[in-house]
Amino acid sequence: MDADITLFVDGTEHRLTVDTRTTVLDALRERLGITSPKKGCDHGQCGACTVLLEGRRVNSCLMPAVAHDGAHLSTADGLGEDGRPHPVQSEFIRHDAFQCGYCTPGQVVSAVAAIEELKAGEPSAVTADDTDLDEEIRERMSGNICRCGAYANIVRALSEAVA
Ligand code: FES
Numbered sequence: 030m031d032a033d034i035t036l037f038v039d040g041t042e043h044r045l046t047v048d049t050r051t052t053v054l055d056a057l058r059e060r061l062g063i064t065s066p067k068k069g070c071d072h073g074q075c076g077a078c079t080v081l082l083e084g085r086r087v088n089s090c091l092m093p094a095v096a097h098d099g100a101h102l103s104t105a106d107g108l109g110e111d112g113r114p115h116p117v118q119s120e121f122i123r124h125d126a127f128q129c130g131y132c133t134p135g136q137v138v139s140a141v142a143a144i145e146e147l148k149a150g151e152p153s154a155v156t157a158d159d160t161d162l163d164e165e166i167r168e169r170m171s172g173n174i175c176r177c178g179a180y181a182n183i184v185r186a187l188s189e190a191v192a
Contacts, residue, residue, distance in 0.1 A: 034098040038063060039107025047094045054078045054089040057104065065105040065134035069174070076173035079135035080104050086142045086172070105134035108141065117141050120186040128177035136173045140187050143169040147191055162188050 036043050036053075038061065045060050054071075057063040057080070069077035071090045078090040081103035089102075108115035114122070117140050127133045146153075146169060155168040166187045167180070175183065 032095045032098075034094055036061075036094070036097070037099075037101045039102070039104055049093070049095050051094045052090055053080070053092040053094050053097055053100075053102070056094040057089065057102075063104055063106055066138075067131055067135060069132070074174070075132070075135075076139060077132050077135045079139045079173060081138060081142060084142070084145070086139050088172075103138070105137050108137065115141065117144065117186070117190045120190040121183070124182045124186040124189065125179075126182040126186040127175075127179050132173060132175050132177075136170070136175065136183060139170060139173045140183075140190065144187065144191055162191065166191075 030049050031046050032049055033044065033046050036056065038057065043061055045056065047056055047060065054066055054068060057066055058068070066080050066089050067077035068090065069075035073088045073091040076088065078088055079086055080089045082097070083101055108118060118137055121127060121133065121137060143166065147165065153165060153168045155164055163184050166184050170183065170187070
Protein backbone atom coordinates (compact mmCIF):
# COMPACT_ATOMS: atom_id res chain seq x y z
CA MET A 30 0.00 0.00 0.00
CA ASP A 31 1.27 3.49 -0.85
CA ALA A 32 0.92 6.77 0.99
CA ASP A 33 1.61 10.41 0.14
CA ILE A 34 3.92 12.15 2.59
CA THR A 35 5.92 15.34 2.91
CA LEU A 36 9.41 15.48 4.38
CA PHE A 37 11.35 18.67 5.06
CA VAL A 38 15.00 17.77 4.64
CA ASP A 39 17.72 20.32 5.35
CA GLY A 40 15.12 23.02 4.88
CA THR A 41 13.72 21.79 1.57
CA GLU A 42 10.19 20.43 1.21
CA HIS A 43 9.81 17.10 -0.57
CA ARG A 44 6.46 15.52 -1.45
CA LEU A 45 6.63 11.84 -2.28
CA THR A 46 4.60 8.68 -2.49
CA VAL A 47 6.06 5.78 -0.54
CA ASP A 48 5.23 2.21 0.19
CA THR A 49 4.09 2.04 3.81
CA ARG A 50 7.06 -0.25 4.55
CA THR A 51 9.60 2.34 3.38
CA THR A 52 11.94 3.66 6.08
CA VAL A 53 13.02 7.28 6.31
CA LEU A 54 16.54 6.10 5.40
CA ASP A 55 15.35 4.48 2.18
CA ALA A 56 13.13 7.45 1.35
CA LEU A 57 16.11 9.79 1.75
CA ARG A 58 18.59 7.67 -0.19
CA GLU A 59 16.50 5.97 -2.84
CA ARG A 60 13.70 8.45 -3.46
CA LEU A 61 15.30 11.81 -2.75
CA GLY A 62 18.94 11.05 -3.65
CA ILE A 63 20.18 12.29 -0.28
CA THR A 64 22.91 9.74 0.32
CA SER A 65 24.91 11.09 3.27
CA PRO A 66 22.86 8.94 5.70
CA LYS A 67 24.39 5.50 5.12
CA LYS A 68 22.94 2.03 5.44
CA GLY A 69 25.21 -0.05 7.62
CA CYS A 70 23.32 -2.58 9.70
CA ASP A 71 19.75 -1.50 8.82
CA HIS A 72 18.83 -2.61 12.35
CA GLY A 73 19.47 0.40 14.57
CA GLN A 74 22.86 -0.77 15.81
CA CYS A 75 25.58 1.11 13.94
CA GLY A 76 24.47 4.75 13.70
CA ALA A 77 25.57 5.18 10.07
CA CYS A 78 22.04 6.31 9.20
CA THR A 79 21.85 8.97 11.94
CA VAL A 80 19.84 12.09 11.10
CA LEU A 81 18.31 14.76 13.29
CA LEU A 82 14.54 14.70 13.74
CA GLU A 83 13.43 18.06 15.09
CA GLY A 84 17.00 18.42 16.41
CA ARG A 85 17.22 15.01 18.15
CA ARG A 86 19.39 12.12 16.96
CA VAL A 87 17.56 9.18 15.45
CA ASN A 88 18.41 6.06 13.47
CA SER A 89 16.55 6.67 10.23
CA CYS A 90 16.68 2.96 9.34
CA LEU A 91 14.20 2.29 12.16
CA MET A 92 11.69 4.99 11.21
CA PRO A 93 8.72 4.21 8.96
CA ALA A 94 8.47 7.19 6.61
CA VAL A 95 4.65 7.24 6.79
CA ALA A 96 4.85 7.73 10.55
CA HIS A 97 6.88 10.90 10.00
CA ASP A 98 4.75 12.77 7.51
CA GLY A 99 5.62 16.47 7.85
CA ALA A 100 8.84 15.80 9.79
CA HIS A 101 11.78 18.21 9.70
CA LEU A 102 15.03 16.28 9.22
CA SER A 103 18.64 17.40 9.13
CA THR A 104 21.42 15.42 7.45
CA ALA A 105 25.14 15.93 7.00
CA ASP A 106 24.33 17.37 3.55
CA GLY A 107 22.73 20.36 5.21
CA LEU A 108 25.51 21.17 7.67
CA GLY A 109 27.66 24.24 7.18
CA GLU A 110 26.82 27.56 5.59
CA ASP A 111 27.80 29.43 2.45
CA GLY A 112 29.78 26.44 1.13
CA ARG A 113 31.85 26.25 4.32
CA PRO A 114 31.88 23.19 6.58
CA HIS A 115 30.17 23.18 9.95
CA PRO A 116 32.67 23.74 12.82
CA VAL A 117 32.24 20.08 13.85
CA GLN A 118 33.11 18.97 10.31
CA SER A 119 36.19 21.21 10.43
CA GLU A 120 37.31 19.56 13.67
CA PHE A 121 36.82 16.10 12.15
CA ILE A 122 39.06 17.14 9.26
CA ARG A 123 41.64 18.81 11.51
CA HIS A 124 41.90 15.75 13.76
CA ASP A 125 41.74 13.12 11.01
CA ALA A 126 38.66 11.66 12.71
CA PHE A 127 37.93 9.07 10.00
CA GLN A 128 39.57 6.53 7.73
CA CYS A 129 37.22 5.06 5.14
CA GLY A 130 34.61 7.75 5.81
CA TYR A 131 31.54 5.53 5.55
CA CYS A 132 30.34 6.25 9.08
CA THR A 133 31.44 9.91 9.04
CA PRO A 134 28.17 11.62 8.01
CA GLY A 135 26.35 9.80 10.83
CA GLN A 136 29.21 10.52 13.24
CA VAL A 137 29.18 14.22 12.40
CA VAL A 138 25.39 14.58 12.69
CA SER A 139 25.49 12.72 15.99
CA ALA A 140 28.40 14.88 17.16
CA VAL A 141 26.51 18.09 16.41
CA ALA A 142 23.61 16.89 18.60
CA ALA A 143 25.92 15.51 21.30
CA ILE A 144 27.66 18.87 21.61
CA GLU A 145 24.31 20.64 21.89
CA GLU A 146 23.30 18.19 24.65
CA LEU A 147 26.59 18.80 26.46
CA LYS A 148 26.30 22.56 26.22
CA ALA A 149 22.70 22.40 27.44
CA GLY A 150 23.84 20.40 30.47
CA GLU A 151 21.71 17.36 29.61
CA PRO A 152 23.03 14.44 31.68
CA SER A 153 24.15 11.19 30.04
CA ALA A 154 24.31 7.69 31.51
CA VAL A 155 27.79 8.41 32.91
CA THR A 156 27.34 11.99 34.07
CA ALA A 157 28.66 12.59 37.57
CA ASP A 158 30.62 15.36 39.27
CA ASP A 159 33.93 13.67 38.43
CA THR A 160 33.13 12.52 34.87
CA ASP A 161 35.74 13.87 32.50
CA LEU A 162 34.87 15.29 29.10
CA ASP A 163 36.36 12.43 27.08
CA GLU A 164 34.26 9.89 28.98
CA GLU A 165 31.14 12.00 28.39
CA ILE A 166 31.92 12.19 24.69
CA ARG A 167 32.56 8.44 24.41
CA GLU A 168 29.22 7.71 26.10
CA ARG A 169 27.29 10.23 24.01
CA MET A 170 28.84 8.91 20.77
CA SER A 171 28.46 5.24 21.71
CA GLY A 172 25.61 4.76 19.23
CA ASN A 173 27.92 5.44 16.29
CA ILE A 174 30.22 2.61 15.33
CA CYS A 175 33.47 3.17 13.37
CA ARG A 176 34.86 -0.06 11.99
CA CYS A 177 38.17 1.64 11.17
CA GLY A 178 38.55 2.47 14.86
CA ALA A 179 39.02 6.22 14.53
CA TYR A 180 37.53 6.70 18.00
CA ALA A 181 40.48 8.46 19.62
CA ASN A 182 40.50 11.16 16.94
CA ILE A 183 36.70 11.45 16.98
CA VAL A 184 36.82 12.14 20.73
CA ARG A 185 39.61 14.69 20.13
CA ALA A 186 37.53 16.41 17.43
CA LEU A 187 34.51 16.67 19.70
CA SER A 188 36.45 17.91 22.69
CA GLU A 189 37.88 20.71 20.52
CA ALA A 190 34.45 21.50 19.12
CA VAL A 191 32.93 21.70 22.61
CA ALA A 192 35.61 24.12 23.84
FE1 FES B 1 20.64 2.42 10.89
FE2 FES B 1 22.85 0.94 11.27
S1 FES B 1 21.93 1.53 9.38
S2 FES B 1 21.68 2.00 12.76
